[in-house]
Amino acid sequence: MTSSNRMSRRDFIKVTIGAIGGVMGVLLGVPVVGYLLQPAFRKQAAEAWIPIGKLEAFTIGIPSPFSFTRTKVNGWERTATSYGGFVLRRSEDPKEILILSSRCTHLSCRVNWNEAAQGYLCPCHDAKFSIEGEVLSGPPPEPLERYNEFKVDEDGNLLIFFEEA
Numbered sequence: 001m002t003s004s005n006r007m008s009r010r011d012f013i014k015v016t017i018g019a020i021g022g023v024m025g026v027l028l029g030v031p032v033v034g035y036l037l038q039p040a041f042r043k044q045a046a047e048a049w050i051p052i053g054k055l056e057a058f059t060i061g062i063p064s065p066f067s068f069t070r071t072k073v074n075g076w077e078r079t080a081t082s083y084g085g086f087v088l089r090r091s092e093d094p095k096e097i098l099i100l101s102s103r104c105t106h107l108s109c110r111v112n113w114n115e116a117a118q119g120y121l122c123p124c125h126d127a128k129f130s131i132e133g134e135v136l137s138g139p140p141p142e143p144l145e146r147y148n149e150f151k152v153d154e155d156g157n158l159l160i161f162f163e164e165a
């Protein structure tokens with residue numbers, strides 16, 4: 001056996017050990033990199049049925065407030081946004097319901113139902129909306145938004161269909 005043969009055997013062993021190390025590195029590294037990158041590709045559903053309370057808890061004829069929070073996941077960043085509105089049951093009929101957003105259509109302040117004024121009042125620029133959400137006075141360009149899709153489940157919960165704007 002020549003000296004050059006011994007060297008090439010040594011080189012072969014080095015290359016083989018290097019290759020095995022490389023393969024093991026890839027096998028271990030791919031799942032770790034995937035785990036670290038996973039949140040960047042995860043998305044929350046932009047629409048969902050949101051329970052807003054028991055139907056019987058909403059008094060007939062008087063707007064009753066509700067609220068809920070949605071969390072938006074963008075990569076590693078989580079943003080919680082709260083939404084709210086009012087439920088107006090017009091009768092015992094679960095289809096006779098008006099559900100309005102409490103977001104003022106002017107600059108997005110929250111309106112409040114005022115029993116004495118018989119309207120929704122916006123504290124930011126003194127707007128007034130009717131019980132049906134129509135603009136009565138002030139700068140808002142449009143009526144309050146309506147949640148037109150809603151349902152009552154078998155347990156008596158009122159749910160609204162929410163779509164991320």
Ligand code: FES
Binds near residue numbers: 109122124
């Ligand atoms: S934000 Fe409501 S009137 Fe301006």
